[in-house]
Amino acid sequence: MNVPLLDLKAQYEAVKDEITPAIMEVVESQHFILGPKVVALEERVAAYSDASWGIGVTSGSDALLVALMALDVGPGDFVVTTPYTFFATAGAIARLGATPVFVDIDPRTYNIDASKIEAATAGYPKERVKAIIPVHLFGQCCDMAAVMEISRDLGMAVIEDAAQAIGAKDKEGRPAGSIGDVGCFSFFPSKNLGCFGDGGMVVTSDEALKDRITILRAHGSKPKYYHRIIGGNFRLDAIQAAVLLVKLGHLEAWSNKRRENAGLYERLLSDAGLPVTLPHVEPGCRHIYNQFVVRAKDRDALMAHLKGNGIGTEVYYPLPLHLQECFKYLGHKEGDFPESESAARDTFALPIYPELTHEMIEYVVDQVKGFYSQRGTRNAA
Numbered sequence: 001m002n003v004p005l006l007d008l009k010a011q012y013e014a015v016k017d018e019i020t021p022a023i024m025e026v027v028e029s030q031h032f033i034l035g036p037k038v039v040a041l042e043e044r045v046a047a048y049s050d051a052s053w054g055i056g057v058t059s060g061s062d063a064l065l066v067a068l069m070a071l072d073v074g075p076g077d078f079v080v081t082t083p084y085t086f087f088a089t090a091g092a093i094a095r096l097g098a099t100p101v102f103v104d105i106d107p108r109t110y111n112i113d114a115s116k117i118e119a120a121t122a123g124y125p126k127e128r129v130k131a132i133i134p135v136h137l138f139g140q141c142c143d144m145a146a147v148m149e150i151s152r153d154l155g156m157a158v159i160e161d162a163a164q165a166i167g168a169k170d171k172e173g174r175p176a177g178s179i180g181d182v183g184c185f186s187f188f189p190s191k192n193l194g195c196f197g198d199g200g201m202v203v204t205s206d207e208a209l210k211d212r213i214t215i216l217r218a219h220g221s222k223p224k225y226y227h228r229i230i231g232g233n234f235r236l237d238a239i240q241a242a243v244l245l246v247k248l249g250h251l252e253a254w255s256n257k258r259r260e261n262a263g264l265y266e267r268l269l270s271d272a273g274l275p276v277t278l279p280h281v282e283p284g285c286r287h288i289y290n291q292f293v294v295r296a297k298d299r300d301a302l303m304a305h306l307k308g309n310g311i312g313t314e315v316y317y318p319l320p321l322h323l324q325e326c327f328k329y330l331g332h333k334e335g336d337f338p339e340s341e342s343a344a345r346d347t348f349a350l351p352i353y354p355e356l357t358h359e360m361i362e363y364v365v366d367q368v369k370g371f372y373s374q375r376g377t378r379n380a381a
């Protein structure tokens with residue numbers, strides 16, 4: 001059997017008849033940049049995320065960049081984040097000339113360990129540690145109550161990197177993106193809500209930030225052709241908004257299906273006595289499983305076995321950011337963030353997309369079991 005890590009064609013088949021006319025409407029209008037579709041999407045994503053405003057942008061990476069720009073982050077500033085995330089999180093900080101200050105993760109959720117934030121910032125001038133970017137990795141919110149408390153104490157703005165977490169909720173039931181000052185979403189095709197190219201959105205309930213981000217999105221222009229600040233071209237295009245408006249109508253059902261799939265994996269894997277640690281869901285959180293990431297003994301050999309049996313997997317992420325060559329100047333070394341390093345060594349993602357059948361999940365589980373029984377390995381990883 002073939003079980004890819006993700007099958008976007010299966011999703012497309014289900015929504016094709018709704019999407020084609022929506023795209024054609026934009027084509028007929030010849031209104032390709034911003035416009036009514038983008039405004040409608042901004043309103044719907046803001047409402048879905050319990051925020052007052054949405055600002056459609058070119059990608060999740062640009063959502064982070066423009067949010068940092070709006071907060072005036074620049075050379076000489078420090079921004080706290082996790083080294084165990086997609087590159088864009090720290091890349092946005094460094095591109096503005098600011099310095100990422102890494103804090104290790106909680107080994108169970110893979111999200112930033114809030115109890116380590118204060119110590120990590122202690123060596124820097126307080127007024128220059130301007131912001132923190134907690135990342136809701138794989139679709140589960142960080143401990144936002146703790147992150148918000150410490151951030152307010154330290155005077156840091158909070159930019160939620162919710163690129164992987166649209167529709168997730170924290171322990172207090174708050175939607176990802178609505179808790180900090182600004183939330184950033186990615187609509188990269190593999191996300192729970194993905195478009196037909198690159199796209200992203202910033203959400204906020206702070207009117208001044210909304211105004212500033214809106215101006216920065218169009219080269220800082222206000223009124224048109226007059227620039228008091230320097231921005232960029234971060235505008236979302238209307239065809240992507242048309243696709244996303246259709247898909248947004250299905251998002252809850254798709255995320256619930258991912259949650260059901262996760263439940264099935266858990267039922268089938270948890271009693272098997274395998275050295276595989278399943279995702280830990282914090283009580284009260286709504287995990288939307290953009291990825292289903294497990295920690296496994298002999299990870300690389302297991303992945304090779306699954307690949308040999310037609311199953312797609314991926315490591316998110318093989319090298320934590322503090323060890324990336326481009327961040328050598330930060331002076332980190334192996335061992336600085338041991339939980340991130342251990343997660344990079346031992347974890348990998350299994351297929352979780354909504355269109356998976358029970359049969360496919362059972363097949364994946366059988367292959368995992370087969371691998372360990374060949375090796376005679378049991379017990380927890």
Ligand SMILES: Cc1ncc(COP(=O)(O)O)c(C=O)c1O
Nearest residue numbers: 059060061086088163186187188
């Ligand atoms: C945690 C995280 N942050 C930021 C991004 C950047 O989003 P995009 O690919 O839309 O630029 C991603 C995308 O994978 C992500 O996973």
